Amino acid sequence: xxxxxxxxxxxxxxxxxxxxxxxxxxxxxxxxxxxxxxxxxxxxxxxxxxxxxxxxxxxxxxxxxxxxxxxxxxxxxxxxxxxxxxxxxxxxxxxxxxxxxxxxxxxxxxxxxxxxxxxxxxxxxxxxxxxxxxxxxxxxxxxxxxxxxxxxxxxxxxxxxxxxxxxxxxxxxxxxxxxxxxxxxxxxxxxxxxxxxxxxxxxxxxxxxxxxxxxxxxxxxxxxxxxxxxxxxxxxxxxxxxxxxxxxxxxxxxxx
Amino acid sequence: xxxxxxxxxxxxxxxxxxxxxxxxxxxxxxxxxxxxxxxxxxxxxxxxxxxxxxxxxxxxxxxxxxxxxxxxxxxxxxxxxxxxxxxxxxxxxxxxxxxxxxxxxxxxxxxxxxxxxxxxxxxxxxxxxxxxxxxxxxxxxxxxxxxxxxxxxxxxxxxxxxxxxxxxxxxxxxxxxxxxxxxxxxxxxxxxxxxxxxxxxxxxxxxxxxxxxxxxxxxxxxxxxxxxxxxxxxxxxxxxxxxxxxxxxxxxxxxxxxxxxxxxxxxxxxxxxxxxxxxxxxxxxxxxxxxxxxxxxxxxxxxxxxxxxxxxxxxxxxxxxxxxxxxxxxxxxxxxxxxxxxxxxxxxxxxxxxxxxxxxxxxxxxxxxxxxxxxxxxxxxxxxxxxxxxxxxxxxxxxxxxxxxxxxxxx
Ligand SMILES: Nc1ncnc2c1ncn2[C@@H]1O[C@H](COP(=O)(O)OP(=O)(O)OP(=O)(O)O)[C@@H](O)[C@H]1O
Ligand SMILES: [Mg+2]
Numbered sequence: 001x002x003x004x005x006x007x008x009x010x011x012x013x014x015x016x017x018x019x020x021x022x023x024x025x026x027x028x029x030x031x032x033x034x035x036x037x038x039x040x041x042x043x044x045x046x047x048x049x050x051x052x053x054x055x056x057x058x059x060x061x062x063x064x065x066x067x068x069x070x071x072x073x074x075x076x077x078x079x080x081x082x083x084x085x086x087x088x089x090x091x092x093x094x095x096x097x098x099x100x101x102x103x104x105x106x107x108x109x110x111x112x113x114x115x116x117x118x119x120x121x122x123x124x125x126x127x128x129x130x131x132x133x134x135x136x137x138x139x140x141x142x143x144x145x146x147x148x149x150x151x152x153x154x155x156x157x158x159x160x161x162x163x164x165x166x167x168x169x170x171x172x173x174x175x176x177x178x179x180x181x182x183x184x185x186x187x188x189x190x191x192x193x194x195x196x197x198x199x200x201x202x203x204x205x206x207x208x209x210x211x212x213x214x215x216x217x218x219x220x221x222x223x224x225x226x227x228x229x230x231x232x233x234x235x236x237x238x239x240x241x242x243x244x245x246x247x248x249x250x251x252x253x254x255x256x
Numbered sequence: 257x258x259x260x261x262x263x264x265x266x267x268x269x270x271x272x273x274x275x276x277x278x279x280x281x282x283x284x285x286x287x288x289x290x291x292x293x294x295x296x297x298x299x300x301x302x303x304x305x306x307x308x309x310x311x312x313x314x315x316x317x318x319x320x321x322x323x324x325x326x327x328x329x330x331x332x333x334x335x336x337x338x339x340x341x342x343x344x345x346x347x348x349x350x351x352x353x354x355x356x357x358x359x360x361x362x363x364x365x366x367x368x369x370x371x372x373x374x375x376x377x378x379x380x381x382x383x384x385x386x387x388x389x390x391x392x393x394x395x396x397x398x399x400x401x402x403x404x405x406x407x408x409x410x411x412x413x414x415x416x417x418x419x420x421x422x423x424x425x426x427x428x429x430x431x432x433x434x435x436x437x438x439x440x441x442x443x444x445x446x447x448x449x450x451x452x453x454x455x456x457x458x459x460x461x462x463x464x465x466x467x468x469x470x471x472x473x474x475x476x477x478x479x480x481x482x483x484x485x486x487x488x489x490x491x492x493x494x495x496x497x498x499x500x501x502x503x504x505x506x507x508x509x510x511x512x513x514x515x516x517x518x519x520x521x522x523x524x525x526x527x528x529x530x531x532x533x534x535x536x537x538x539x540x541x542x543x544x545x546x547x548x549x550x551x552x553x554x555x556x557x558x559x560x561x562x563x564x565x566x567x568x569x570x571x572x573x574x575x576x577x578x579x580x581x582x583x584x585x586x587x588x589x590x591x592x593x594x595x596x597x598x599x600x601x602x603x604x605x606x607x608x609x610x611x612x613x614x615x616x617x618x619x620x621x622x623x624x625x626x627x628x629x630x631x632x633x634x635x636x637x638x639x640x641x642x643x644x645x646x647x648x649x650x651x652x653x654x655x656x657x658x659x660x661x662x663x664x665x666x667x
Contacts (some may be wrong), residue, residue, distance in 0.1 A: 052662050057574060078578040085576015096571050096665060100277040112266040113576035119262040158575070 002069070003087075003166055003198055004031040004054060009063035010221075011049055023049045025221030026063070033165060035198040038209035041218035042228065043103045048170055050218060054200060055168045056084045085113045089159030089197070089208070093171035095151045097143040097158075103130060104139040107157045114162060129157040133187060149180035153187065160191050167192055169201045173208055185211055211225070260488075263581060270572075271588035274565075274662075281557050286597040288550030289641060293601030294608070295543035297637035301609045301630050303536045307504040309628040314523035315390050319487060322495035323388065323522040326486040326502060331517045335483040336510060345486060351505075352498055356489035358382035359463040367457070369420050376417065376431025380466030388489045394418075396426045396446030399462055403445070408581070409465035412446040417457035440469065475645040495520055507547050547640060550597075551648040555588055558652035562586075569656055570664025579657045586656040590649030591642060602634050 012025040023046040031037060031054070037064065041047045052058040053065065054071060064150055065072045075083065088097075089110075097106050104126055111122035118125065130136055133153040152172060159167055172188065173181030185208050187202075192199045203209050215226040319325075326334060326581070340358050361380030366373050386398035394415060403410045411432065413421075424430040428442065433614050434440040441614075442461070450458070463484060490498050499518045507516045569582055606629050608614060 048666070055574065055599065057661050057665075078580060081573065081576055081578040081581075084574070090574050092665065096567070098568055098571060101273060105273060109572065110575040112269060113572075113578075113581065115258050115262045162576075 001033045002030055003033055003035075003067070004029065005010055005064070005066040005069070005226055006030070006053075006060075007064040009048070009053065009065055011053060011058070012061045018019075022221060024060075024108075027218075027221075027223050029216075029223055031166065034196055035193075035200075035214065036212040037198070037200045037214045037216060038212035039200065039202050039216045039218055039223070040204065040209055041202075041204070042106060045218045046221065047218050049254050050167050051200070051202060054166070055090060056080045065202045082113075085110060085166045086162060089162065089167045090166035091152070091155050091159045091167065091169040091172045093174040095148075095155045095175070096144070097151055099143060102140045103135060103146065103154045103157075106143070106154055107161050112156060118162065118255075122255045126157070126161055129161045132152070132191060133157045142238050147180075148176050148183060151220060152176060152184050156184070156188050156191065160195060160197075163195050163197070165197050167197050167199045169199065169203075171202055171204065173203065173205060178205075180209065181205065199223045263584070267581065267585040267588045268592065270585040271592045274585075275593055276588050278557070278561055279381050281561075282554075282593055285550060285553035285557055286295070286593055288546055288553060289594050289597040289644060290601040290604070292543045292547035292550055293598045293637045293641045294604040295601075296540060296640055297602050297605035297633050298608050299536050299539040299543065300636055301605060301633035302614075303533075304630040304633065305609060305615075305627055311523065312390065317386050317389075317520045320390065320489060321522045322490055322492040322520055324488045324490060324495060324499055324502065324518055325521045326487075326488070326506070326516065326518045328483060328506070328510070330510075331513050331515065336514060338483070341483075344506065347609055348502060348505055349488075352490075352501065354490060354498075356384045356388050357388065358385035358388060358487050360385075360487060361463050361466045361484045363466055363469075365469070366435040368435055368439075369457075370422075371420075373435060374457060377456065379458070379460050379465060380463035382463055384458075384489075385487070391445045391448060394449050394621065396444075398446060399460075403462055404464060406443065409440070409442045409461055410445040411442040412448060412460040413444055414448055414454070414458045415451040416450045416455055417459060418444075418447045420457060434469065436470070439565055535577075547644050551644045552592075552643070554593065554648035555651055558586070558590060558648065559655070562652050562655055565656075566664045568657050569659045570661045571582040573659075573661040574665055582659075583653045583657045586653040587646065587649035590652070591645035594641045594645030594648070595638065598638045601638045601641065605629075605633070605637060 006027050006029040009024060009027040009029075010022065012020050012022045014020050039047055040051070049058070053060055056067065056075070059073060067075075068087075071078070098109060101109075104123070107126035107129055108122045111118050111125060114122070127136070127139060130139060133156055135141075135150060135153055135157070138146065138150065141150075143154070146154065147219060152175075156172075159169075167188075169188065173184055174247075176184060188199070189211060201208065201212060209215055209226075210228075215228075216223045217226045306617075328341070330336060345359070348354075358381050361378075363378045363380065365378050367376045381399075383399040383401055383403070391398060393412065395418075396412070398412070399410065408431065413432075420431065421430065421444075426446070430444045431441050432444060434442055448460075483546050487497070488502075499520065503516055503518045506518075507514065510516065569577075572582065573579075609629055
């Protein structure tokens with residue numbers, strides 16, 4: 001079943017005193033339930049912009065984008081918010097946990113925007129989800145008392161607590177060391193499989209990209225398939241950086 | 257419906273979490289709000305308690321609205337025939353179906369105390385007088401019709417009198433001796449509170465019993481019996497008509513030598529002015545100012561913390577919070593905070609107003625049944641707190657909905 005359908009999607013942003021910047025110039029993409037998609041691309045190629053579109057945080061400038069076979073441009077603002085809350089789960093590179101709130105409260109957050117059973121039983125559901133990611137004993141821990149890997153596990157629990165049909169992960173292992181990153185990805189893959197959700201992962205790490213079943217590269221404002229991400233290192237930005245051919249605009253964080 | 261409830265509860269939960277995290281800063285600005293709410297509530301409550309006290313005091317003096325007083329004098333200085341007058345009075349009461357009426361006979365009487373004899377003011381009244389003037393007794397009971405049949409007259413003494421005879425237990429039927437050419441014994445059946453400025457013994461007696469004591473004594477042991485005056489408690493709407501009718505009837509019956517005056521004597525006939533109004537206005541105004549300053553503090557905190565929270569709002573939006581929900585939650589933060597402050601303020605106000613010291617100051621020992629804390633004052637305090645919270649929350653809430661989600665979660 002097709003969840004997302006993009007055809008010739010563009011995204012152009014207006015700049016204050018410069019000509020409009022076209023970030024995406026024609027993206028075609030289909031995501032079905034249960035899909036595992038990885039997207040790689042240079043820094044600044046528009047990966048996050050694309051992910052924001054997929055997660056209904058942003059609207060395409062032109063092109064067709066269907067969510068559940070309905071054009072997203074027709075959604076009212078609050079309807080988009082509700083669909084996002086119900087069907088989409090985000091995982092960010094910087095975890096983006098709510099500071100000052102316990103792990104449990106963080107995982108409960110999406111349920112605050114739910115209704116019925118999910119809303120009223122949010123505490124129990126969130127606790128179960130945390131247990132599921134192996135943090136059942138850290139319910140009351142604050143984010144700054146958790147390690148990076150643990151924080152990302154909390155974020156995964158939060159993204160999955162409403163059983164979304166689409167999980168969007170923007171460099172989920174970017175702030176983690178290799179080993180922890182791999183463990184987190186394994187976990188993410190497991191829970192996504194359990195809930196039957198589609199998983200779209202943006203990553204720099206070819207090994208992480210390899211865990212997906214479809215591999216795509218964002219380049220020049222469009223998506224093209226990559227057949228073997230581990231071999232496809234020629235365009236890996238991390239390696240570009242190491243070779244000293246990285247674009248001048250590459251953020252320091254990328255080089256670190 | 258379901259969505260409304262979960263949205264409401266959800267906003268409340270979010271607001272509460274936010275307040276918990278910034279509790280120190282929030283607490284500080286709330287002190288002002290709590291103090292202001294306390295002041296407003298106290299002022300309003302004190303006003304209505306004081307008014308009640310004033311009313312009670314006035315009623316004890318002038319009777320309840322509407323009370324008519326009738327005085328009769330004759331141009332030749334003699335008193336009208338008392339038997340004829342009594343018959344006329346009873347006819348009038350029956351004609352106009354006045355249920356609560358009383359004669360008033362003022363006299364004085366020498367009474368024997370352990371430490372010597374003293375003159376005691378006597379008010380001769382009918383049993384209805386107790387209700388008409390809201391008289392409350394410290395001990396014992398007000399007169400009943402049965403008291404008229406007693407051989408030894410019943411008297412109700414004031415607390416000064418009672419203290420002077422050593423506060424005997426009324427169940428032992430204490431008596432007192434009324435001195436005269438022939439001494440009489442009276443039974444004390446009740447005690448009432450003397451006014452704060454009154455330090456002379458006084459007593460109530462039934463009007464008939466006063467008359468039975470006999471005429472003025474040559475040794476001046478007993479005061480000369482003034483002709484009674486009359487009091488009626490009537491519905492305020494009928495007061496004016498009854499006043500005119502009573503004047504006409506009695507004047508007609510007594511002839512032109514008599515001078516009949518009937519007038520309203522209850523406080524409501526003059527004005528219902530609240531003597532504390534100016535003070536209330538001043539304190540209320542200052543409190544309102546403090547309230548607004550507290551609100552300003554809240555706005556300030558909300559705006560400062562909002563800067564740090566733009567990211568948080570972005571995160572919430574990405575997990576399904578609608579713009580309306582964000583607006584409402586941010587607004588709720590102020591409202592929840594000020595309501596908490598309001599409740600604290602109102603509780604403080606209740607403690608202040610119902611404090612025995614304050615009650616004593618307002619009541620001057622005169623208010624027997626203190627009115628309970630006025631609900632309208634408490635409600636007003638909470639409404640003020642909520643309104644100021646909503647006002648303070650409006651600006652930050654407007655800023656919060658304008659947050660661009662994609663910019664907020666960008667790193
Ligand atoms: N709202 C905007 N206004 C101006 N420029 C923007 C805006 N959004 C994105 N851009 C620009 O578009 C380009 C793509 O941004 P995007 O964040 O999608 O890149 P990315 O592929 O996610 O990069 P990275 O790998 O570094 O996260 C960048 O050059 C960015 O500066
Ligand atoms: Mg990005």
